[in-house]
Amino acid sequence: MASPTAVPSPALHGRDAELTALLRLLDAARGGSGGTMVLRGARGTGRSALLGAAAGLADGFAVLTTRGTVAESRLPYAGLHGLLRPFADRLAVLPAAQAAALAAALELGTADGGLALPAAVLNLLASAGRPVLACVDDVHHLDPPSREVIFFVARRLAGEPIALLIGAGDTPSGAGDGPAVPDDVPVLELGPLDAAAARRLAGDLAPELAEDVRASLLEVARGNPLAIVELVGSLTPEQMSGAAAPPETPPRDGRLWRAHTARLAALPGATADVLLLLAADPDLDTATLLRAVRPGCALTALEPAERAGVIVRLAGDRYDFRDPLMRAVAYSAASPARRRAAHRLLAGLLDCEHRRLRRAWHRAAALDGPVEELAGELAGAAAAAGPRDGHPAPYLALERAAELTAHDDVRAARLAAAADRAWHAGLPWRARSLLARLRSVTVPEEVRDQAELVRGNLELRSGRTTSAGEGLLAAAEALLPRDRDRAVRVLIRAGEASYLAGDDRRFLAIARRAAALRRPDDPAAVRLMFEYLAGTAATFRGRHREATGPLLRVLELAPLVRDPSVLVWAGVASLLLGDDVRALRLATRAVETARARAMPATVPQVLELMIQAEIWMGRYASAAANAVEGLRLARESGRLNSAGQHLAWLALTTAVEGDEETCRIRAASAIALAGAHGLGLAGAVGHWALAQLDLAAGRHADAAERLRATARPDGANGHLVVRVMATPHFVEAAVRTGDRERARAALRVLDGWVSSTRSPDRRALAERCHALLAGPGEAEERFAAALDLHRGGCCEFETARTQLLFGGALRRNRRPGAAREHLHGALETFERSGARLWAARARAELRAAGESVRSPRPKVAEKLTAQQYEIARIVAAGATNREVAARLFLSPRTVEHHLRNIFTRLGVRSRVELARLMS
Template sequence: MTGTQTARSPLRIHGRDTELSTAHTFMSGLEHRTGGALVCAAGPGLGRTAFLERAVQDFRPGRALLVRATTADGARPHGGVRTLLRAVTGRWPHARPAAGTGQGSERSALLRLLHTAAAGRPLLLCVDDVHLWDPPSRTELGRCAALLRTSQDPVGLLLSVADHRAHDPALAGLPRLRLGPLDGPAAAALLGDLTDGRAAPAVREELARAADGSPRLLGELAAGLTPPQLAGLAPLPRPLADPATLLRACGARPAELPPATRRLLLLAAAAQETHPEGPGADAALVLRAAAAAGLGAPALEPAEAAGLVRTEGERLRFGSAPLRRALYESVPLAERRAAHAHLASASADAAALRLPHLVHRALAGDGPDAGLAGRLAAAARADGPYLSHEERSVALAVAAGRTEDGTDRATRLTEAADHARLAGRPARARELLVPVRALPAALPVRGRAELVHGLLSLRDGPVADAREELLLAAALLGPHDAAAALTARLAATEAAWAMGDAAAYVEALGGERSGVDAPADAPGARPVNAAPGVRGRLPDDYRTGMAAVLSGRLDAGVGPLRRLLARTEQAEDPEVLLRAGVAALVVGDLAAACRVNARALAAARALGRTTLVPQALEHLAYGELRAGRHPRARVHAEEGLRTAHRTGQRNIAAHQHAILALVASVEGDTDALTTHATAATAVAAPHGLVQVATLTGWALARADLGAGRVDEAAARLGPLVRPGPRQGHFAVRMLAVPCYAEAAVQAGAPDAARAAVAEFAVWADLGADPAAPAQLARCRALLAGAGGGRPAAADAYYEEARARHEDTVNDFERARTLLLHGKWLRRRRRPGPARGLLRDALVAFEGCGARAWTEQTRAELRATGDAPAGAEPPAAGRAGPLAELTPQQLRIARCVAEGATNREVALRLSVSPRTVDHHLRNVFAVLGVRSRLELARLVDRAEDSTAAL
């Protein structure tokens, strides 16, 4: 039965902004009498139907109808088109299909029917699952869609097809869009809708990962949980969904396939067990195994036609990871073992397939096999870049399953967990660690398990807990594995840094033995990671330099850290490079920091250490941010955020949100600032991320400052820059002082900033920030000019600040100095010199994309009598009564209409509150209004009229 509907209730769709924009552009063309068609392709469960329903809901200018195709429509020639004709006439009885026979008659009838149904108004006809129709119907519909593009009728066809049928020849030439899997934030937002916000954050993250971006599967998973499980108060079921649920959510019906096809699909699914998240199964291996099992290549064709699997080069790829998992787990264990036996036999003679061969042999058997498990573990540990961390993890986990000895089993599970961590699969890593604590194992093995768990907690959990786990791991490993103990202590320093606890950092760093260098083959040593950086040397320079810096002796730490940077800048290990990048940021070498962290990013990608990629992007974004290159920082942080979500690292994601909030505070994007600040705080508070909280507070305060809300900015920044129990992060406090000094002075409280500026002066002299000397001179200029106190000194400090900015690359900070100096000169009744500085500031702010500061600068220029590009139109171009206002009165009226108080207007326009009050009384008299509310309404109406013109 074919369904028709017009959407009535609100329909929220997440993660489809780009696709919806494309559809809205297509639909807006119908308003301008431009007909046409658009094809929407998506895999099963990815929301084709919901997308079409949303299009019907959003189509306002005319009529809209959604028709759902069914397999019954395609059972007879032209059945689909005839069903469509009936649906249209059923919805609009005045339209009647014209009778006719012969080739093209259905097409002609449909065109005439749509012309009649439209009746001169825009008409949107959506057909869902067109691929289910018969070939003649699809051909006629495709030709009809092509003809609509040149017709005079404002009729549009929005068609959906399964992803594997997107290139149907019948629809060739029609524009199309594709709905892919949802990303992490979109899946979390959808889950919030599905559960009314009752799902705990950790549960949301796990469900989103398990759903693999499928909205339908996400709904199935959420529906299968009890309220305590959703709230995180009860353990989640394992597995999260049974095979039948997975198959239903993926739109797969394997029982309808021929037996030979089902057996070949099982071989393909089993072949990918060695690398579940990889690029697909080795097609040649699968076909060799299929031939040995008496199956021919043609047996694959029904599965390809159903969209379950596709051939891409030398790989067989399933429609989704949950689909492959369901097809594998839905068959009895004996059949899975038989499939692995065929695969083991087919890979026996290939040297490049040694590890997969051993994995398949192990999965084909049952019970302990010490010899096979040992060979498999040795192959998984072998050097060679061709093996990914996931492949090593799978092999070690399978080896552990065939291991009887408790210590060896725990060791292999721990190594498997660490490789899963490096592959960006933290949930799998935690699962592998669960049985380790119940196994009898020696202290070194327990220590290595604690180390892996602590590293996982460091990226996704309370960092104070992670620090304690890592210190425990160091204590357990110290007498047995010096390299691993060193790794644990270094990770503990990262936790202390995130906590904002400098003393804890020094304690963890000082606990190591200077110059430790444990070779990989040291007696009793078994490195946790295959990565050489974990068992590499930590020079004394790093320990000495960072201990000095975190103890408040930056001058003593700079030399050792610079030596370290010079020796390690060309290293190839991403972990070594990341530490060198930290050293570069600490000593203020921003060019080296960006260069080294970019190299760390490239190395992490090249070596497949997926878990390090978002951290490298975070450090790279910090370097760009410190250099004032906000657009670059945004690009890196956005990619880092996506990668952090994909790899389950919420703490890293929170740092990326904080960076993006800082960028948004410069770019003036209020919505982005609110979104990122909220997301950062939601993780920072429960996980104890003091650095994230400080950066987020700084971002909000800087946005307040840019908008002229100086009181709010000073209130936010005061606790962050002053010493005390609520102080900000030790690495951020001094960076935020210039903002605080500006806010405090403009808020009329310069004395509150003097102590912070004095401390900033000491820090600036140490050379840890290239922009600090210029910012210090600017702060001193602000303090000297406060209340008109020492104008000559203020001028001299501003000149010094401008001169020092010439030696830095931070254009944003230079522009802020130019703006403040220009404001100061204008207030001193020197509009000529002010105008030149303000023009330079305007150009710099525009180049930085700093919209809020750009508007401030334009307002200052107008106040000097200049009229920069983008200024408000002359009086002749204003609407209605606003034309009677002077430029200054108009500026004040607009500020008041936005809700600003007289004091806020005065600060924003750099005039006195008394001046604002005087102008505002005149504005009321000219416009004939008696309240601020009436003024706001009048300004809004006038602005709307101007926009309409």
């Protein structure tokens, strides 16, 4: 067997708030007002790494360290000896009685029990002549006398240049008598890493790791940094590439496994038996547990585990493992015979009627009957289970049923069904793994078609849209003779792949194929899909009046539909009709439905529609917030194509804010992902975002060139919908660069669409474009007409853009008084929206119109970019990097990068200094 792959030492990820707290503590100690902080968390959450990071940040400090160990936990003052050895030659600075007490403790392990010893330790640290950082790790393993002295010192550091950092486990009691951490000492709890930080850590450890393998490991690790490190380090080359199944528990030779098994081994046998029941069934309630074990004995047996911090009592009178990884270890470390006995016991306690799937799962795990009968019972229960039915997940049950099945055709059908369930549960990596296992069995034609459908869906959401379109078309044709309704849905998904790719020709061909399948007795959802395809295809051909009928019929059918994906198509129809408010309502309903039906993997796709409606309405802050959530959910569920779309929308909202650096980072990421996956829509939005940035900064030639790229159907940057949405920006850029013919040609396309809608916002944008192309007299009339239309719409931001252009035209026509009226309105809206570059343009126009306008930024901000100043202002108010990131829709890493530049530009070294300067 190939050896595991070596991995580098990881960087800290996801600990911005904790690092900020450490910096504040060090700054306070440097200023003569020290303190104590306990970092408490489960094994592997990074206590030691944070203590090491603090030592690295402690410039000018004397750094002392010690670590508690089980081997020395009964040696009095062993911990104190380890901490104070570098200061052992300084005892002479202490009063004689204190020096004698400390010497006796360090050399003989004895003390008289008075105040002399702890006072000596405090005075010794304070006499160092410079700030001191004392780091005590694993205090729960420290000998009790040392721990008592350490916490005596911890309570008395106010006014001293001493920072005391203590690392403690999550167990509620220490190695000796009494609690490991007293209640009156400040504690910072270390939870698991969030999904983004966990992904970054895994990426640092193994950049070449297959995406599906990374996602599977992160699911096992549950945000534990050490688990991620050990899991990645245990991978063989075959597992790294995805050719072999990844591990499902931490490696048995790793620190986590050894630590967890040691804690379990220290518990009584009866306790271990009850813990195995809890590990075998995460949904086990206390009533069932009491029936499993003689009444009263179960709770008594659990008491040692509760005292040791292995389990916690939850609301609803249930118990669970404090550390999710402990559950996996408790189950996997038990012998097969003990596991089967636990499952057999649980199966006998669960009734068939209400807990059918759980009972079948336990029977199958216990092999409590003929194997084929158990497999059939389990598969039937899984097929009938809903997404909210709890343990086990239906895909796991179907996978287990397949493993118990002897006949290849039945096993293949169950594996394909498991892959489909895993896909809908938002676990594409698991779905791909299950599909890969079909290669080893004989697959009937019907099962092969089902598997190809799952593969097509996987490609549509996380692969190449071209491959997705081809696979889904083939699946639709294969399904047509057996399941026409489903075939039509698959055909629509093939059309969606073409839409995402920007492949208008294939979309039109799919629409023609669908039109030939229509029947008058189709159900509402199927009729809606047909009308959607017909209306969208007519729109793409430029036949907007022809499109109106089918699109309106889509909206008539929408109230009869509950499927969130179908509601998305109804929302697109609303946008094509210019009814943004209805599109937003449909998107909201679709999101609520997806969440109510436990379909989290569908939410990112639905949020794309909501964001597009909000962009049309100028609600950029709300669009950015939804894009942040969509990006998070898309990454968590492995939907990379949706992640690319949300990145592109985030780039667009950042362009409106005028944050050039962040916009370029987001747009580049979206465009790169679009190129790799054939996402014409995401690529076009990314280029549109950069063009908006150029336009706001007055780089009209660059803006025009970028927007011309959105018209190229090259599979990465071109898309008809984005080209039309961006027409007002292209016309403005083209007119400024003298390319009036291309501006007129683009406007003709926009006019054709706008004239078929009743949207005052869209008609106002078209009128504004005509004003830009008109002569001086007509231009003023056109601008005035555009503003009249805007008043009937809801997009304040585009109203301000029209006011800015109108004010500029009036100023150039030597009407400064009239110009200032419109420019003031534009400036007010831009400042309220946080659109810094546009606000600067409005101020420049006002100054050119003869009005003195001061920048609202203070002098310190002159050294910073707009984004840097905003970050500095929020950080100075006490926000952590993570809080700043959430408010400004950035990643914590980007905030950290900005903050380093801010410190350099302002000449400050800490957040405390920054707060003083900003005040």
